[in-house]
Amino acid sequence: MITREGMVEKRGVGHWFTHLGLIIGLLFIFFPIWLAFVASTVSQPEIVRPPMPLLPGDQFFENYRKALVSGVNAPVAWMMLNSLIMALGITIGKIVISLLSAFAIVYFKFPGRRLFFWLIFLTLMLPVEVRIVPTYEVVANFGMLNSYSGLIFPLIASATATFLFRQFFMTVPDELAEAARVDGARPMRFFWDILLPMSRTNIAALFVILFIYGWNQYLWPLLITTDPSMNTIVMGIKQMFPSGDDIADWPVIMATSILAMIPPVIVVISMQKLFIRGLVDSEK
């Protein structure tokens, strides 16, 4: 019998060992998440007298309600809103400015084009972690501490998206621009009616990657949001730990951790194809 598997993949014992190996790997990967979930459904006394249970308890609603409504320093619902605004701001901001400048670089010959290209190329090299102190000073001088614009703008200043769109525009057939020009279409008309619709998939793939990047930011929000009501959820978790010897409110902290991972997990799982595409694209 000829099967698609050919002769390399054998059914039978080896097959089950493969599954077994993968399942062991999955258990290792999911154990921390499972434990966090269990901790978010039990009461504090069950945790502080170790070992804690390994199966969920009955405090799910109580813990999540407490986290979302009151939290420790600020309501977690509020922190999630801050994270959402920051993540969307970074994502949309980056995509918009990159689309515009990539369009200019590819479809125009203007003085300073090469210089501009190399200038943004340089930004690829320097993550925000490296220039935190001076960037902090700039944001402080603008009075943007504890503000959404302070959270968003410094993280938009990077060129990955510009390069991605440039790369893609270079593959768009010249005939399209030619036809547009012959028809007397203005450049922005061409951009809006032809280039943008063609870039839909690229934009969506980048959206997934950038949203996760924005949502998961830690160091930057930690520096510039001293006001608890401006905290994002990812940096706010650490702030929930008491200083000194007091015992942390683990059920609420773990509920917050679960809440912090839900939006990016939903984005990644539901848009898996776009996510993988975006991942591969942004590393090219």
Next chain:
Amino acid sequence: MEKRVTFKGIWLPLLLVLPQMLVTAVFFFYPAGQAIWQSLFIPDPFGLSMRYVGLGNFEYLLSNPYYRASFVTTAVFSILVTVLSMGVALYLAVLADRLIKGSGVYRTLLIWPYAVAPAVAGVLWLFMFNTRVGVVTWYLGVLGYDWNHVLNGEEAMGLVVVASAWGRISYNFLFFLAGLQAIPRSVIEAAAIDGARFWTRFRTIVWPLLSPTTFFLLVVNIVYAFFETFGVIHTITSGGPQQATTILVYKVYADGFVGQDLGSSAAQSVILLLIVGALTVLQFKYIERRVHY
């Protein structure tokens, strides 16, 4: 690469690049320039004036045992994170590649940790190994092992390594799986007909053909370990105990914001800048080569 067909106009393209230029100039070039400038000065004790010291900050840094120790810590940390996460990912990818059906399900599940922020991953692992309430700590205690990463530097390093590598497995897995699936089945089957066992096939065919992916991941993972693990370190150990887990990026933060030593922090930024620059060049060199394949 140039487009043959371009539009006419000078003001429109300048207007189009203006937003990115503005953001980049204000939040990137100006601060980066400041970092380089500040690295040449020492502020006086009252913070009123700056004294020019040339490369003094760098000399001081490179002769400072804490800073040199931080270099070693970063190297150890990056290598361990890279090897651990790539090893586990390769193991899982090889297994998933053997499946004809169902590898999609595993892939969906294995993507999860990618979405978990490093700082959140840090909290998850901290919870398991917490000295007072941690489940793993408790079971280790039952086995007679006294886990305490708050006091023991090696245990602290182990914990931040595992937490950092954990979050990176998804990424490496996806790239390894794609690399494995790109290897033509016929090559592997030909070897199988010649009687090569799984391990021989892996060593002589799969591993060499996978090397571009492996090299790419090596560079990307080192960059990740250098810069994006700040959240893990900050949540789990805050660089302790006794700076045992103070990697370079953490030290820029600790000296600049906690210690308020701006000159030194700026000089450290410049050194990091050189390291990222070198890694980026390495990455691009490699990518250029890949394009010619």
